[in-house]
Each structure stands twice: as C-alpha cells, then as structure tokens.
Amino acid sequence: MEKGNDAVPAPRSGHTATLNRKTLLNTRGTIFLCVLAAVAVGVPYLNATGMLPDYAVSLIGKYLCFALLAIALDLLWGYCGILSLGHGAFFALGGYAMGMHLMREIGERGVYANPDLPDFMVFLNWQELPWFWWGFDTFWFAALMALFVPGLLAFIFGYFAFRSRVTGVYLSIITQAMTYALMLAFFRNEMGFGGNNGLTDFKDVLGYDLQSQDTRIGLFVLSALAVAVGFLICRAVVISKAGKVIISIRDAESRTRFLGYRVEGYKLFVFVLSAMLAGLAGALYTPQVGIINPGEFSPANSIEIVIWVAIGGRGTLVGAAIGAVIVAASKTILTGLYPEAWLFVLGAMFVFVTIFMPRGVLGVWDGMIDGMWRMRGMDPNERRLRA
Amino acid sequence: MSLLILDGVSRSFDGFKAVNGMTLAIEPGELRAIIGPNGAGKTTMMDIVTGKTRPDGGTVRFDGHDMTRIDEAGSARLGIGRKFQKPTVFETHTVEDNILLSLRDDRGVFATLFSGADDTARVAELLALIRLEDRRLDLAADLSHGQKQWLEIGMLLAQDPKLLLIDEPAAGMTDEETARTAALLRDLAGDHAVVVVEHDMEFVRALDCRVTCLHQGRVLAEGSLAQVSANEQVVEVYLGR
Numbered sequence: 077m078e079k080g081n082d083a084v085p086a087p088r089s090g091h092t093a094t095l096n097r098k099t100l101l102n103t104r105g106t107i108f109l110c111v112l113a114a115v116a117v118g119v120p121y122l123n124a125t126g127m128l129p130d131y132a133v134s135l136i137g138k139y140l141c142f143a144l145l146a147i148a149l150d151l152l153w154g155y156c157g158i159l160s161l162g163h164g165a166f167f168a169l170g171g172y173a174m175g176m177h178l179m180r181e182i183g184e185r186g187v188y189a190n191p192d193l194p195d196f197m198v199f200l201n202w203q204e205l206p207w208f209w210w211g212f213d214t215f216w217f218a219a220l221m222a223l224f225v226p227g228l229l230a231f232i233f234g235y236f237a238f239r240s241r242v243t244g245v246y247l248s249i250i251t252q253a254m255t256y257a258l259m260l261a262f263f264r265n266e267m268g269f270g271g272n273n274g275l276t277d278f279k280d281v282l283g284y285d286l287q288s289q290d291t292r293i294g295l296f297v298l299s300a301l302a303v304a305v306g307f308l309i310c311r312a313v314v315i316s317k318a319g320k321v322i323i324s325i326r327d328a329e330s331r332t333r334f335l336g337y338r339v340e341g342y343k344l345f346v347f348v349l350s351a352m353l354a355g356l357a358g359a360l361y362t363p364q365v366g367i368i369n370p371g372e373f374s375p376a377n378s379i380e381i382v383i384w385v386a387i388g389g390r391g392t393l394v395g396a397a398i399g400a401v402i403v404a405a406s407k408t409i410l411t412g413l414y415p416e417a418w419l420f421v422l423g424a425m426f427v428f429v430t431i432f433m434p435r436g437v438l439g440v441w442d443g444m445i446d447g448m449w450r451m452r453g454m455d456p457n458e459r460r461l462r463a
Numbered sequence: 464m465s466l467l468i469l470d471g472v473s474r475s476f477d478g479f480k481a482v483n484g485m486t487l488a489i490e491p492g493e494l495r496a497i498i499g500p501n502g503a504g505k506t507t508m509m510d511i512v513t514g515k516t517r518p519d520g521g522t523v524r525f526d527g528h529d530m531t532r533i534d535e536a537g538s539a540r541l542g543i544g545r546k547f548q549k550p551t552v553f554e555t556h557t558v559e560d561n562i563l564l565s566l567r568d569d570r571g572v573f574a575t576l577f578s579g580a581d582d583t584a585r586v587a588e589l590l591a592l593i594r595l596e597d598r599r600l601d602l603a604a605d606l607s608h609g610q611k612q613w614l615e616i617g618m619l620l621a622q623d624p625k626l627l628l629i630d631e632p633a634a635g636m637t638d639e640e641t642a643r644t645a646a647l648l649r650d651l652a653g654d655h656a657v658v659v660v661e662h663d664m665e666f667v668r669a670l671d672c673r674v675t676c677l678h679q680g681r682v683l684a685e686g687s688l689a690q691v692s693a694n695e696q697v698v699e700v701y702l703g704r
C-alpha cells in the first residue's frame with residue numbers, strides 16, 4: 077500500500093488508491109469500434125458478392141465522413157460547451173483543399189486540355205495559376221492543407237473570439253456569420269475556386285481512377301479508419317486531465333479561471349482540433365461524392381451537424397456518430413420519396429428528441445443499461461464512473 | 464510588509480460608485496472579517512483584487528504585484544484562492560476530481576493533456592480535512608449545499624494559496640456546519656491570510672479576529688468586533704437595522 081492512504085477509509089467497491097481514471101476504450105467505445113470494423117469489412121464484402129450496389133458503398137462512405145464531422149463538433153459542443161453553427165465551413169475547406177488537388181490531377185484531360193490550368197480558369201481567361209493553387213499538385217501538400225487551413229482559420233477566429241470572451245449565443249451567431257461570409261466568397265468566380273459550380277469532374281487520385289469500384293472501396297475503408305482515429309483522438313482528449321478542465325469550462329467557466337486555468341487556451345485547443353478533424357472529414361468526402369461546391373458552406377448545413385449531435389446524444393462522441401448516420405440515412409431515403417418534406421421531418425426529429433430524449437438516442441440506451449444494472453441489484457453510478 | 468494593499472481604490476458602474484476610495488491592508492497569515500450592508504462593495508472589492516474587475520483608480524498590490532494588470536487565472540497563479548458567494552463546484556465531476564483539478568500543478572493545456580500520476584495522498588488529506596472522504600466518488604452535484612461550500616473551500620486549499628478570499632461561507636449551512644467552518648478558517652489563518660465576508664454576526668464572533676466594516680464602497684470602521692460594534696455609524700448603517 078502507498079503511504080499516506082492510512083488515514084483514508086477503504087474506498088468503496090475495491091477502487092484502488094490511484095484516482096479514478098477512465099480508460100481509453102470503455103465498453104461503449106469498444107462496441108463502436110467493433111461495429112465500425114464490421115462495416116469496413118462487411119460493406120466491401122457485400123458489394124463484392126453483389127448484395128450491395130456500387131453506389132451504396134460511396135453513399136455509406138459519405139455517412140462515415142459525416143460521422144467524423146459530428147464527432148468533431150461533439151468534442152467542441154458536448155464537452156466544451158461551445159456551440160459552433162459554422163462547422164460546415166471547416167468541413168468545406170478540407171473538402172476544397174482535396175478538391176484542388178483532384179483538379180490538378182486532371183491535367184490535360186480537361187475539356188480545354190490545358191496542362192497548366194483547370195478548366196474553369198481557362199474559361200475565365202486566366203493566364204496563370206494563382207499563388208494559392210501552388211503546391212496542390214502534390215497530394216501530401218493538399219492533404220496537409222486540408223488539416224492546416226481549417227486549423228488556421230479556427231485558430232485566428234478562436235484567438236480573437238475567446239480572448240474577447242465572446243460566449244454563448246453571440247459566439248454561435250458569429251460562427252454562423254463566418255460560414256455565411258465564406259459561402260458568399262466562394263460563390264464568386266474571381267475567388268478562383270470555381271465559383272458557383274465548385275470543383276468537379278475529377279479523374280483520379282494518386283493515379284487510381286476515381287470511377288473504379290476498387291478506388292471507391294479504398295476511400296470507403298479509409299473513411300472508416302478516419303472515424304476510428306478521430307474517435308480515439310477525441311476520446312483520449314476527453315479522458316485526460318485536460319478533458320476534465322474542458323468539461324469544467326463548460327459547467328463553470330468562471331470557477332475554472334479562478335483556479336488558475338487560462339480558459340482561452342483550452343477553448344482554442346479544442347476549437348482548432350475540432351476544425352482539423354472536420355477538415356479531414358471534408359477531404360475524404362470530396363473524392364467520394366465527386367464534387368465540392370459553395371453550398372457546403374451554407375448555414376443550413378452547419379445547423380444540420382448540430383442536429384445530428386443533438387439527436388445522437390451530446391457529449392458522448394459515439395452518439396454524435398450515430399446521430400449523423402441516422403439523420404443522413406433518413407435524408408437519403410426521404411429526399412428520394414418526398415423531397416419537399418425533408419426539412420419538416422428534420423425539424424420534427426429535432427423537436428421530438430429535444431423534448432422526449434434530451435440526452436439523445438444514446439441517452440435512452442444508457443437509461444436502459446442503468447435499468448439492467450439496478451435489476452441486478454448493482455449501483456449504476458459504479459458504471460458511470462468507468463464509462 | 465502587508466500581503467495585500469488596496470490604496471484609494473474606486474470603481475463605478477454606470478455612474479454608481481460601487482467601490483469609492485477604499486483603503487485596506489491585509490498582513491500575511493492574518494484572519495480578517497469584512498462586514499457591511501448589501502451593496503457595500505464587498506464582492507466588488509474581491510473582484511478587483513482577483514483581476515475580474517478593473518478599478519477606475521487607486522492601486523492594488525498583492526505580494527509585490529500590481530493586480531490591476533492581471534486576469535483571474537493570473538491572480539490564482541500568484542496565490543489567491545477565491546470562494547464565490549454562490550457556491551460553485553464542478554457538478555458533473557466527482558468530488559475527487561474537483562480536488563484533483565484544483566491541486567497546485569502546471570495549468571497549461573499540453574501539461575494537462577499529458578499529465579501523469581496524481582498526488583493521491585494530498586487528495587486524500589484534503590478530503591479528510593473537509594470531511595468528504597466517503598463522498599469521494601460521488602458527483603459534486605449530489606452534495607448538500609453546505610457540503611458544496613466545504614468542497615469549494617477544499618478546492619481553494621488544494622491551490623495552497625497565500626491569500627484566501629471567502630465570500631459568505633456560512634450561507635445555507637446548519638449551525639453545526641457554521642461552527643465547524645469558523646474553526647476551520649481560524650485553523651487556516653497563520654499559514655494563509657484569510658479574508659472572510661460574512662453577514663452572520665455569530666459567525667464573525669466565532670472567527671474572533673479583526674473586523675472591517677464597509678459602507679458605500681469605503682471603509683467605515685476597523686478594529687476588534689467590540690470596537691466596530693460600538694461604532695455609532697456602524698450601528699446606524701448596519702447592525703441597527
């Protein structure tokens with residue numbers, strides 16, 4: 077036994093002297109990763125045996141990108157209490173960075189067969205490649221930019237917002253204004269990002285044909301991997317001491333400051349990390365859907381991400397991913413059947429969940445497990461401590 | 464030299480002088496009670512000392528530092544622990560985590576991100592002191608009002624501050640808890656300077672220390688409790704109500 081513990085009465089139910097720390101992989105996280113692995117293997121398998129049509133692979137791949145985006149937002153909103161209504165912007169920037177590389181890979185195969193310029197630039201009568209397109213011929217540079225640009229924007233934005241102590245609704249509104257401003261900017265042809273049409277007609281990535289099913293399966297598996305990695309990064313942050321500080325900021329910001337923590341620094345860290353994960357999601361999204369356009373910056377998109385997280389269960393990471401998939405899949409099904417009804421259904425889902433399932437789908441699941449523990453005569457609190 | 468010196472400090476809100484030429488000195492290890500009617504500027508004085516509110520004029524020095532250029536986190540790092548008027552603990556953390564987060568340690572983002580072992584012995588010691596050992600793994604939200612007050616005091620002690628600023632600790636406590644709190648604060652004085660704002664005169668009597676009465680943002684009277692209670696102005700504005 078360690079010295080100094082003698083004065084302490086034996087802790088309940090066999091907890092050791094080390095302070096209670098959560099593990100990287102709790103039961104829920106393990107189940108989540110197993111399901112993810114099953115999907116990563118099962119979907120390509122079903123596709124190969126002809127039980128799943130080709131388009132479904134990219135469709136599910138798209139949902140996985142959304143799941144990663146939702147996890148990123150949940151880290152920020154669920155744990156740090158910062159409601160970003162502009163997270164779609166970071167996703168779109170990551171998507172554009174990858175899209176720019178895919179445009180460069182087209183090379184001479186464009187309609188105008190210009191080896192130096194993408195089609196839309198030739199169409200605009202531009203003579204040379206603008207400086208901000210330099211380097212995007214290299215895949216790794218573009219991949220890095222897909223993380224770096226959203227991260228940098230989040231850093232600059234967060235630095236000023238958090239330092240001036242903008243919080244709550246005001247912060248949400250300016251994040252929304254940010255994505256709106258970017259949308260307007262990207263719509264302009266002179267910006268050099270393809271304007272209205274965005275970037276599309278991609279041919280291949282790293283030499284692999286984007287139209288081939290093998291490439292699509294590769295991208296699909298990469299997306300599943302990205303969700304797993306993103307989840308593990310967020311989980312590691314959340315269970316660390318820094319994660320406890322972040323939750324403290326959410327619950328009692330002022331108390332946290334008076335304990336000597338520079339709240340701005342923690343918020344900035346979470347904001348930048350979250351933006352980079354959103355950028356990664358965007359970078360995987362573009363090659364799978366084959367287009368990135370300014371519509372991705374639309375405020376409605378960002379609000380939809382918030383709804384995913386709310387429906388899945390805020391502050392759970394896993395719930396955010398589940399919410400994203402449930403909502404995105406419903407959207408696919410419904411917009412096929414009744415396109416006009418979708419926004420009403422989305423609104424109704426949101427209202428229903430807020431009123432009847434305040435902790436989201438995962439909250440209901442948790443309640444059921446708690447009930448089972450009680451039935452077996454055990455204290456659900458013990459479970460919570462390890463969750 | 465005094466640990467904390469306020470000299471001619473003023474601060475107004477929309478023309479209302481919440482603190483108006485306040486001059487006050489606290490010695491290292493001193494226990495001081497601050498009394499005064501509602502709106503006398505007691506909480507605002509603490510806001511100014513901890514860098515939450517900037518004074519319009521006057522000087523504030525703590526341990527040689529100019530406190531008018533420091534933020535809340537900075538004041539904590541220099542050694543000021545503050546308990547709010549409304550008890551504030553981290554409700555969704557366990558009692559143990561509340562203490563752990565308060566322990567003196569590197570407060571930087573990357574330091575906490577990769578922090579290793581916890582000082583379990585110190586946590587246990589503090590939990591024993593605030594009598595919450597058996598609530599160690601409960602959420603702070605599940606504590607009674609009085610226990611939250613104690614937990615918050617424990618969090619301050621975990622910071623090992625030079626100066627404790629304690630705003631109305633006895634509010635919402637039972638008589639027994641109140642008496643124990645007074646004894647605890649008396650114990651702490653000596654190792655730490657302790658400034659306690661309180662309305663409960665029984666509690667102030669139990670503290671058995673020098674008393675300052677504030678009124679309309681300035682010091683009205685200062686001395687032993689007997690001297691201050693005998694002051695006619697104090698009786699008129701505060702005690703005589």
Ligand SMILES: Nc1ncnc2c1ncn2[C@@H]1O[C@H](COP(=O)(O)OP(=O)(O)OP(=O)(O)O)[C@@H](O)[C@H]1O
Pocket residue numbers: 476481499500501502503504505506507508548
């Ligand atoms: N941030 C602020 N903005 C506007 N007015 C303020 C602010 N802070 C304090 N005041 C005003 O300053 C005056 C002094 O307030 P303060 O909270 O310091 O009083 P107090 O002595 O702590 O009173 P109590 O015993 O009720 O806690 C009050 O009239 C209050 O309304």
Ligand SMILES: [Mg+2]
Pocket residue numbers: 505506507548630
């Ligand atoms: Mg007050």
